[in-house]
Amino acid sequence: MDSTSDFLHLHRLGVDTHQEPVVYMRRDCHVCHAEGFNAQSRIKIMTDHHSIIATLNIVDSEIISHQQAGLSETAWRLLHAQEGEVATFGHAKPVESTAFVRGKLFGKLLSDESAYSIVQDIREGRYSDIQLAAYITACAGQGLNVNEVIAITKAMVATGKRFQWSGQEVFDKHCVGGLPGYRTTPIVVAIASACGLIMPKTSSRAITSPAGTADTMEVMTPVTLSFEHMREVVEQHGACLAWGGSVNLSPTDDVVIRVERALDIDSEGQLVASVLSKKIAAGATQVLIDIPIGPTAKIRTQEAAAHLQKLMVATGEALGIKVHAITSDGTQPVGRGIGPVLEARDVLTVLRCEPEAPTDLAERSLVLAGALLELAHKAQPGEGFKLAQKTLWSGKALDKFMAICESQGGFTEPELAAQQHTITASQHGIISYIDNRFIARLARLAGAPEVKAAGVEMHVRLGDAVEVGQPLFTLHANAPGELAYALDFLQLHPEAVRIEEEYL
Template sequence: MQLEAATIDIGTSRPLVLLHSNDAGELGAHPLDRVRIDHDEGTTTGIVKRTDELVNPGTVGVTEPLHHIHGVVGVTLAGTPQSVRYVRKKLDDIELEAHELEAIVTDIHENRLSDIELSAYVSAVYTNGLSLEETKHLTEAMSGVGQQLRWESPVVADKHSIGGVAGNCVTPILVAIVAEAGLTMPKTSSRAVTSPAGTADVMEVFCDVEFAMADIESIVDETNGCLVWGGGVDLSPVDDEIIRAEYPLSVDPTGQLIASVLSKKRSAGSSHVVIDIPYGEGAKVESLVAARELADDFKRVGVYLEMDIACAITHGTDPVGRGVGPVLEARDVLAVLEGAEDAPESLRVKSVRLADMLLEHCGVDASAADILNSGRALERFRRIITAQNGDPSVESSDLEPGTESATVRASRAGIATRVDNRQLCDLARRAGAPLDVCAGLVIHQTVGNEIALEEPLYTIYAETTTKLEEAKTLADRLEPIRVRSKADALVERR
């Protein structure tokens, strides 16, 4: 069928084509079927949407990924990608072979899967999991797609936290320390998936985080390190598409998590990586046994990919730092680097410990505490901010949260017996984080604190009254900081 291509301005990353119902009927094309489009530049596959109003008969509407298509084109019905069969196979809990996983990765990268099919893949992995062999092959396939960074240094340092702990923004501090110690550390980070702020969201408070490959190389040549968004440079781009499908459900299945982290690290050219695995009640990993199993899997996949992986199993029962949300976490980061008296000690201690671990892992004899305390890490951080088009003169006191706020206070006197990271993150997201960069929480208590009646537990910040009220309504139903009498606290410990 010959149709006239017309540009349709609908925001989507999928290659959707709009067909008038008359034309779709003549082709035998149903919604979400695929059509082959033969045009001047070659052949493209599109996913069908039927309409009676948005396009006229004789016209095919092409969305943003297909805006390069113009003029009269040939449109014919196309078959379903083979990878859809493999997604169904995974839904049936059948282990996938390397070539089957590679086909899924390739079709995701080439935009051949509809959003429903991509969601089915995410659901299958979440429900049925991935074996170690599947995880190895998936990681290899994902890292083989997209751009690759390569460095002259034989040792390229990196670090990643699996998340799940509120305010755990160690990475900017660690990068500044390690880069100042002379190591190459091109840190690519994700935006938030299930948290109120990813490292890229926090760094965007200070400077730009989206750069082309050549710009990243220049920044690292100048400063030894960078803190950029991995999705902006096409490193393991399939990971970003999968994260897009995971985000609405707030899921992050284990095998996919490993593939996500290590495919990005491999694409970034990292050779020595420290993985932070927090565990505890309310964290992503709730038991020490599960944390050790995850660490072993990370190391096994690392060996398969010829990457040197070390894992830090850390306590995740308490938030790290006080702020939760982009601006509030950025303020904590800068306070630690500045050596401010009111800087959160938990964030400083964890940053130093992980930095020391990474330095030792890379064979560098240096003290992270000395580099931090001397102010050299702060100067290195300011150099990175400058190289990434930010303002190096910014100070922690300059960073203000949202103007709308409410403080939740203790309804009884006692002891804080639990701080629930998941609930705190839910509250910060309800307040608007990470899209509203000034939204989030400030946490005033940690486990073990003695708390008086009406003493502040946490403060919610939002950019609008509506979102503050939504967060307060949720806070009324939750108990993110549990306060019990001394007698009840003693029973809980037993």
């Protein structure tokens, strides 16, 4: 670019395109003309100090002038742009690593080098949404072998920040989702750290579920912590409950998760890479993985669970951490609430040892905490559960949880949604089936996880006897439109909960 007329002035257009950086130029501006840009061209934008790649939208109206290039919010942030700043523009070089994505589609395996190159390009914002969707689709299902998963995990660790905790065993736990309301993490972390374990816990937001642990924690305390803030919390209390994305431990993860969410697909390999890269980045040396199995859970069969266990352990080993993967019952939702606020309330009732605390959520948290306490040699084999129970009942876990929240920025009591609608039994009988996926989808249609208080509150569990008119579950939503939308869906798919006549 040798001509000084090749620049435009940057203008913050105030358009939120989600994560994809978009640049807006007049069709007849001199840059479009000289460079032969078209709608959807991938453009390199250069200022004195930064450069990014953005997708072009062509403008035929007065929302920008011929001397301006409009930037979407993401483009503005990535480019660290100033209003009116001068920038030059060129065709973005083809992103070389997309050749590896194409290769993968045609049967070529990802190597350490190609995985690194892809992950690095995603991290730098060089992939368009279409390219991201292709990469994620190519990795979906059981599309990645163990070496590819290891390669992606390594790449995700290498492209993010990483905590080092000197000379200690550092613990972490993770549950492979799919079970609505299964929100053990805050309870397990509170118990384990109350017993002296180091647990710098980072969690994700929901992918296809109505809430992730980060979404749930966020209704009680800030989870978007800086790297330094997270370190302080852990140094003070031995644990934290932060959002992984905020500390940049695995920066490509949230980009991948956003597109997975838009596609409503999970990939086993991406799942393993996502989980373990964050554990490794958080400095964990021992990780407990819980895999619930059930016909409508994420993992439906013993075989699938065994495959995932093997992949988790092998990947952990290749990256120098010890992974303990256990399975559990995944036939129905856990706790009462499904959705950030409703789950947070369940967590609090357990920590506060209130009489309405869901027994299943408490039990399962104690099992996991107990396993961690045994791994850490805080309890003899077989004695972990009891120690966990003692710690919960003594109020030490609640104290620890509150201390962590205070340290993260303060505790807030979660508040229920404005709109509630209860579904009742239309016949008497026994609850014979609860569809986790439909329940989760209902919660999402009601607005979760974006709308924190939205979700589903279950009133029954498998095997319960119900009378006609007895409440089955309650929909929570903030807006009447969302409530109506969830009810519409329920009318089309009434089989979320099945009731069978009692056997005479």
